[in-house]
Amino acid sequence: MTYATVMVSLAVDQPNEARLQVAGELAERFEAAIIGVAAAQFAPPLYFTDGAAAQRLIDEGETSVKKRLAELETQFRGATRNRGGHVEWRGAIDFPARHILEQARCADIIVGGGRSPAFSDAFALASSKDLVMQAGRPVLVVPDGVNWLDLRSALVAWKDTPEARRAVADALPLLRKAKEVTVVEIVERDDDRSAVMTDVTDVVAWLARQRVTATARVSEAGQGVTAAAQLEKVAGDVGAGLIVAGAYGHSRFREMILGGVTQYLINQSARCVLLSH
CATH class of the missing domain: 3.40.50.620 (HUPs)
Incomplete structure (x- = not known):
């Protein structure tokens, strides 16, 4: 048994350095493919608006989400550039948990972050709790303070x-x-x-x-x-x-x-x- 595909779940507007580091190490140790996955959804404001103003607000929100996902992809590709093996990115405008759980079918292990806030933003973050309980794959939870996978x-x-x-x-x-x-x-x-x-x-x-x-x-x-x-x-x-x-x-x-x-x-x-x- 080995890990042929490592998936790393990234979060918008959250620290991702630790999980990227550990996911990259895993990919190197097992000569595995590495897939970066992230999603975010525009969170509409609580106040009411309609018509052209509403559409403009939605368009601006989705443009912002696309920009942040593009930044995440750049960070992911930069962190995995020298890791070797197959590298793939899967980003989407969607609820993060739903998108990442769908992609879990092609992973042997999922790397996620720890120390999620008690009430996490479902529009921007897939909590490790959701991944652990629903992905059907082992999840390696990496706290933000970790800078390497210590297997001593x-x-x-x-x-x-x-x-x-x-x-x-x-x-x-x-x-x-x-x-x-x-x-x-x-x-x-x-x-x-x-x-x-x-x-x-x-x-x-x-x-x-x-x-x-x-x-x-x-x-x-x-x-x-x-x-x-x-x-x-x-x-x-x-x-x-x-x-x-x-x-x-x-x-x-x-x-x-x-x-x-x-x-x-x-x-x-x-x-x-x-x-x-």
């Missing part, structure tokens, strides 16, 4: 669920390139620690058969410590530059409500995070 140490946040199993399988190309891999499960209050260690050990053995050497670890969150905080502590202990985790949603209404750990990994982690749903 990777942490697999294990939980015996379909989402976690899918995430580990999706991350195999990256885990094979990591120097150190740790598989950890955060023990919850009523968990049997020995049973949890057996589960984690099974994952380590499976990884070994996939040519990934890993170590098993079980960690308990202290009194008043959330699972997300404990996971961050373990990531710091092992010096993880990458966290691999399943993404969990608690709402049947388009998975709009994320689990606490998933929400933390998308919006607050300072590390690259590969998520699969």
Whole structure:
């Protein structure tokens, strides 16, 4: 298994340097094609207007969107000029999430940004939350402060669920390139620690058969410590530059409500995070 096509989701009027850097590194590491994708939609004003004035306003708005998308394309092509392999751009005047989710069919992995605002502008930004929960592809969330893909140490946040199993399988190309891999499960209050260690050990053995050497670890969150905080502590202990985790949603209404750990990994982690749903 490898990544033959890396897709990078870019945002209008948002920092894109970190995700471009990491997407370019991925394309180089795996000799993959790289596709830049972005979209924006003119956001009409709240006040009422009609007739010629309305049409003029729409025309001016769409011209502005086209200009910003052209600037994004220039930035993308400049960042990928020396990366080698096939380079492609797919921009559109559309709602960003809808356009990018449609293009996800041709990607093996999608690189997006982290730390999205709580109420993001659906006319200009496809949130990583939407991509993770709906794309059907692994999403590598890259915080703005990251300037390279650090694979010296990777942490697999294990939980015996379909989402976690899918995430580990999706991350195999990256885990094979990591120097150190740790598989950890955060023990919850009523968990049997020995049973949890057996589960984690099974994952380590499976990884070994996939040519990934890993170590098993079980960690308990202290009194008043959330699972997300404990996971961050373990990531710091092992010096993880990458966290691999399943993404969990608690709402049947388009998975709009994320689990606490998933929400933390998308919006607050300072590390690259590969998520699969």
